[in-house]
Amino acid sequence: MRRHHLASAVVLILMLGASSPAHAAKPDDNPATQAQGKVIFDRTCLWCHGVTGTGDGPAGRFLGRYAAPRPRNFTTGSFKFRSTPSGDLPTDQDLFRTVTKGIPGYMPGFASLTETERWQVITYVKSFSPAFLVETPVSLPLTGTATPLGPESLDRGRALYERFECHTCHGVEGWGDGPVAQAGDLRDVSGLQIQATDLTRPSSFKNGATLQDLIRTLLTGLDGTPMPSYASRLTGTDHDGWDLAHYIRSLSAESAP
Amino acid sequence: MLRRIFILTVGTGILILIALSCLVLPNKAQAIPAFARKYDVNCTACHMAPPVLNTFGQRFLENGYQLPGTEDGGFTGKKKLGDVTLDDVGKYLAFRLVGNAVRNWSFQQQNPAGADAGVVENKTEFTFPENFVLFAGGTVAKNVGFMVELGHDVVAGETDVERGFVSFNNLGAHNLAHVRIGKFDPSAFYSVVTIRQQLNDIGESTSSGCTPYASCSLNRVGLGPGAFATKFYGLYDRSGSAISPFASTLYNSGGEMGIDVHGRPFGDSFLYQVGVLNGANENFGDTNKGKDVYAMLRYDYAKSDYFAVNFSGFIYQGNSNVQVQSHQDVNWNRYGISTRATYKMVDLYAAYSIDRINKVPTGVIGNFDATATGETIGMDTYVTNSTLLSLRYDNIDAGGMMDQRTSASFIGAKPNSTSAPTLPSLPAMTLTCGKPMEARPPRGIFETPFPPASISCSKEAPYASPSPC
Numbered sequence: 001m002r003r004h005h006l007a008s009a010v011v012l013i014l015m016l017g018a019s020s021p022a023h024a025a026k027p028d029d030n031p032a033t034q035a036q037g038k039v040i041f042d043r044t045c046l047w048c049h050g051v052t053g054t055g056d057g058p059a060g061r062f063l064g065r066y067a068a069p070r071p072r073n074f075t076t077g078s079f080k081f082r083s084t085p086s087g088d089l090p091t092d093q094d095l096f097r098t099v100t101k102g103i104p105g106y107m108p109g110f111a112s113l114t115e116t117e118r119w120q121v122i123t124y125v126k127s128f129s130p131a132f133l134v135e136t137p138v139s140l141p142l143t144g145t146a147t148p149l150g151p152e153s154l155d156r157g158r159a160l161y162e163r164f165e166c167h168t169c170h171g172v173e174g175w176g177d178g179p180v181a182q183a184g185d186l187r188d189v190s191g192l193q194i195q196a197t198d199l200t201r202p203s204s205f206k207n208g209a210t211l212q213d214l215i216r217t218l219l220t221g222l223d224g225t226p227m228p229s230y231a232s233r234l235t236g237t238d239h240d241g242w243d244l245a246h247y248i249r250s251l252s253a254e255s256a257p
Numbered sequence: 258m259l260r261r262i263f264i265l266t267v268g269t270g271i272l273i274l275i276a277l278s279c280l281v282l283p284n285k286a287q288a289i290p291a292f293a294r295k296y297d298v299n300c301t302a303c304h305m306a307p308p309v310l311n312t313f314g315q316r317f318l319e320n321g322y323q324l325p326g327t328e329d330g331g332f333t334g335k336k337k338l339g340d341v342t343l344d345d346v347g348k349y350l351a352f353r354l355v356g357n358a359v360r361n362w363s364f365q366q367q368n369p370a371g372a373d374a375g376v377v378e379n380k381t382e383f384t385f386p387e388n389f390v391l392f393a394g395g396t397v398a399k400n401v402g403f404m405v406e407l408g409h410d411v412v413a414g415e416t417d418v419e420r421g422f423v424s425f426n427n428l429g430a431h432n433l434a435h436v437r438i439g440k441f442d443p444s445a446f447y448s449v450v451t452i453r454q455q456l457n458d459i460g461e462s463t464s465s466g467c468t469p470y471a472s473c474s475l476n477r478v479g480l481g482p483g484a485f486a487t488k489f490y491g492l493y494d495r496s497g498s499a500i501s502p503f504a505s506t507l508y509n510s511g512g513e514m515g516i517d518v519h520g521r522p523f524g525d526s527f528l529y530q531v532g533v534l535n536g537a538n539e540n541f542g543d544t545n546k547g548k549d550v551y552a553m554l555r556y557d558y559a560k561s562d563y564f565a566v567n568f569s570g571f572i573y574q575g576n577s578n579v580q581v582q583s584h585q586d587v588n589w590n591r592y593g594i595s596t597r598a599t600y601k602m603v604d605l606y607a608a609y610s611i612d613r614i615n616k617v618p619t620g621v622i623g624n625f626d627a628t629a630t631g632e633t634i635g636m637d638t639y640v641t642n643s644t645l646l647s648l649r650y651d652n653i654d655a656g657g658m659m660d661q662r663t664s665a666s667f668i669g670a671k672p673n674s675t676s677a678p679t680l681p682s683l684p685a686m687t688l689t690c691g692k693p694m695e696a697r698p699p700r701g702i703f704e705t706p707f708p709p710a711s712i713s714c715s716k717e718a719p720y721a722s723p724s725p726c
Contacts, residue, residue, distance in 0.1 A: 062304070
């Protein structure tokens with residue numbers, strides 16, 4: 001009985017968007033906040049994202065050179081790291097998490113900006129896309145209940161990895177060398193070649209590598225990349241998301257974050 | 258009257274430097290990217306191609322190794338142990354090996370000696386990389402940065418502090434003043450930074466047995482990262498050793514002791530820099546006769562379209578007590594302008610400098626040209642995702658003793674293969690053809706003889722200016 005209560009409490013807390021909660025009072029999205037955000041953006045983010053937020057900053061091309069990723073174009077309203085369904089905007093918390101933690105390999109984390117400054121710059125980033133004025137993004141709920149790590153869970157996870165054909169891109173061992181990836185066919189929305197992530201290196205995961213982070217990635221997909229959303233397959237299942245997440249973690253010797 | 262005849266057999270010539278990134282041999286110099294590790298990003302976040310910085314990397318450097326627009330030195334990359342925040346030293350240290358693990362030689366085999374004309378033989382031998390550099394850089398606290406760079410020359414067995422300084426940043430207000438104290442590179446914020454060039458130093462080669470106050474025979478002109486700095490022939494340091502015209506000096510030097518302030522108080526577009534240094538390079542045997550002072554102003558345009566351009570100009574007043582033949586001291590000033598533009602993955606730069614000797618020693622008046630100029634035009638570009646092509650043209654219109662002085666032009670080209678973007682790559686091997694050069698008359702006449710086809714080529718490991726990524 002008690003266990004059950006605990007489990008549902010866990011589910012409640014782990015709403016997908018809530019994995020990096022902010023503590024400072026979030027300033028209102030108003031022109032004054034935006035103006036403060038612009039000052040920070042022009043000092044800190046412009047070099048990659050460009051003054052108009054289209055991702056064409058002077059240093060933006062050197063990052064991936066002729067391959068993905070380029071800095072995000074904020075005017076399209078398409079974001080990779082969301083807790084929301086594929087095609088939706090990210091929540092403010094999602095953006096806060098990205099700006100705070102950064103994107104391994106490509107964007108440093110800006111925990112050095114105060115929380116208020118981070119909210120201000122996020123308000124400014126949102127102002128590049130009119131979609132933020134009309135839509136209210138809502139996080140998907142985390143599916144099922146956390147399953148304990150164990151041989152059964154891993155076996156089920158491995159079976160799902162095969163059934164969902166993750167290996168076609170990520171390879172059987174998760175090295176990012178599946179046949180589709182090797183054929184060089186993976187491209188992002190701007191037509192640039194993109195790597196299927198090496199799943200044995202969770203520290204390189206852009207969207208985080210905790211079990212909850214992984215479930216979020218699987219549910220929402222990474223918009224603008226070939227990494228699909230598995231929301232329809234995972235919603236309603238009791239522990240598939242958790243099993244798959246356990247399995248992905250088991251591909252690596254790195255300790256859990 | 259016994260008069261020494263100094264013959265500098267350096268010529269104006271076109272020195273063609275082809276650095277081949279060797280595809281088969283394990284000769285890639287390795288670097289451990291300290292800053293990249295600290296911030297968990299690829300080197301490409303800051304570098305156009307290491308060691309050349311992109312706009313973001315420049316702002317990071319300007320801000321004293323803190324992310325642009327932030328004052329993050331207080332905690333990024335630090336370990337919290339109870340109440341104490343300690344530096345995560347593992348994230349600061351980096352080292353770089355420069356040189357080759359395997360070296361190729363071509364030589365004429367004569368067996369027995371003199372019996373026949375000899376056959377060209379190729380030989381491969383293992384070597385230890387000629388130079389390794391240990392460096393540590395980062396922040397010790399909010400707005401307090403540091404950089405230490407120790408270079409060890411394996412062949413000479415010498416270790417040197419190449420650079421080592423502390424910086425106090427964002428004094429007064431954000432980006433108002435950043436102060437560097439210690440041994441640093443004055444040109445760090447200039448459009449064309451001496452120690453961040455793709456074509457690395459190719460030392461000139463001189464004949465052995467040079468005596469004090471006699472000029473050595475120079476077999477091959479060199480290409481220094483500061484080659485765009487102008488050249489004087491016929492100068493000596495305090496011990497009477499001929500000063501290489503190709504030593505990087507004044508503003509374009511690798512490391513000088515002093516104090517330096519920079520900032521952007523007039524808005525984001527303008528950067529100022531002023532500094533005081535002990536004097537000319539230590540190589541010049543400076544006895545601290547007087548301080549050197551300099552000022553630099555730079556204009557930046559960097560907003561969008563994958564485009565950035567900047568222009569800078571500096572004035573340097575040198576109190577370098579180098580000597581001319583007559584053993585009299587001279588001081589000289591340097592003025593320079595430079596520009597750099599990056600568009601997508603093309604990086605273009607140009608620099609022009611003028612040197613003027615302030616007071617020509619009476620003994621050599623009439624036989625001494627007090628002005629020298631130099632210019633550099635270069636381009637680095639990624640032609641494919643992993644191939645960087647570097648081209649560079651240098652011209653020096655040298656000054657100094659008329660009978661020694663010579664002007665020279667260089668053309669350098671270097672294809673450089675880089676592996677994954679996470680690994681910075683360094684030039685692997687430099688094939689230098691071009692010795693001996695032909696002697697040439699004093700400047701004014703511009704000749705560009707190509708080196709004769711049959712000359713021997715030696716492969717040299719270039720010195721790469723180390724920079725943490």
